[in-house]
Amino acid sequence: MSAATWRAVGRAFPGPVVLAVWALATVPAPLIFFEATHRWEEDPSVSSALWWVVGAVPVLAAVAAARWTRRTDRAHPAPAALVAVVAATLVSAVFVGATLAVYRWVVPLSGAAPWRGVLAASAALAVGGAAIGHLLARGRVRRRSQASARRGYVTGAIAVVLGALFAQTAVQLGAEGSTASDGPVEHGPAGQLWLPAADRYAIFAEGFSPSNPDCRVTGPDGAVGSASSVSVPPGGYGGGDATTYTWVASFDVPAPGSYSVSCRSSDPQASYVVGEVPRIRGAVGSLIHWPLTAIWLLGAVPGLLIIAAAVRRRTGGRRAAAPPCRS
Structure with missing residues (x-):
């Protein structure tokens, strides 16, 4: 891909809030939902988890396309729409690929994985979601304020707590669903x-x-x-x-x-x-032996990124508002 394409993808790449929501919606949520709606002797299947990824893709693509549209000059609407769709689709491919890797090597749940069907459905929904996100974002002006930075602190703190709690739950349920035999012998x-x-x-x-x-x-x-x-x-x-x-x-x-x-x-x-x-398949078989503090910290990473982004935004706003120095 050309340098211009990579720059477009960079403008469309969502922030840490979207990363936190995506991680929550595609890994802990499917496991917790299955646990709450099925009998204890039933194990979650990888297919049931992957379709959660498909459902989240159009929302992610819409957010990415809207982000690109707000940050880019839209003097030529038709080419801008095409670039927005391409950039958002590539961003969605990165997120989907990372989540599929989790279910392939970290939490390999039981059952057959419909990898090709998930990829095809994700691509189609990403294109549709990106087009909608671009249309919704046209003509809107993005506003930043100190209040948005404060909201970032609150959102980040909530994400840290929820991430730590859900990380432990996801490791437990993932290990149970990735066990090769019922046991115990x-x-x-x-x-x-x-x-x-x-x-x-x-x-x-x-x-x-x-x-x-x-x-x-x-x-x-x-x-x-x-x-x-x-x-x-x-x-x-x-x-x-x-x-x-x-x-x-x-x-x-x-x-x-x-x-x-x-x-x-x-x-x-x-x-x-x-x-x-x-016998627990995948890396989750090792994660259950990690210290709890390490697992909590792993789950808190998206929330910490949100707080770091809020700090950077607040610092940038103060520098922009500071009067120029006079010699």
């Missing part, structure tokens, strides 16, 4: 049990047992070690309609043998079982 309740191989094993909380127990593992030689907690415990595993399991911790054993696993929690009636580690 049980080796027995916490206590004295035989573990058949040198491997990593999982500790599951049964039912409503607390998901943050303090678990200790005693080996055949009497050595005592601590099980590592899962920062974002995925649940909804196996057990049928009466019982569900949540993966709360894991530990390694160097050799087969008889081991003792004890878990203490705030609930004296809590029950824990030992089984094989669930």
Whole structure:
């Protein structure tokens, strides 16, 4: 593409508010909506999530085209409309590609992914949304003020809080939906049990047992070690309609043998079982072990970008209003 095309795309590229809304609408929202509207034993499919992306594309393209129209001289309406549509479509392609990458490598949910259908529908809707956005933005004047900067601070703060909360929820639901098997393959309740191989094993909380127990593992030689907690415990595993399991911790054993696993929690009636580690596809299988602060910070990034943009806008307004220096 030519330099002029890249400049047009840069003018159409939306700000951090649109980025935050897009991230919320295309990753946590499909997972949370599915969780709220389906039975617990049903896992979200990748196709149901991807169609949320298709639904968000025309709105994104309209915003991008309107942004380009407001920032560009429109002396020739027909060429301007064409450039606006092209620029907004390319911007939409970037956002759609990034989200498809999330569902391909980070949260690979179960089911067949209609990649080609999503791309074709997204392209068609992006063109239509861009044309509408360009027409709506023609003749309008963009106004900036200190009040808009203050609104940016408030919007950014809200986005930081919501992003942090939804990031943890998205990681949990994404891990549950990306698990390769229902599990758990049980080796027995916490206590004295035989573990058949040198491997990593999982500790599951049964039912409503607390998901943050303090678990200790005693080996055949009497050595005592601590099980590592899962920062974002995925649940909804196996057990049928009466019982569900949540993966709360894991530990390694160097050799087969008889081991003792004890878990203490705030609930004296809590029950824990030992089984094989669930196989979770994609990068979300690693994200559940990240520190919670890192996951919260990851979710807060769009809100932090909104605040940074508000600071830059407020600083630029002060410099423009400052009187020139006289020698």
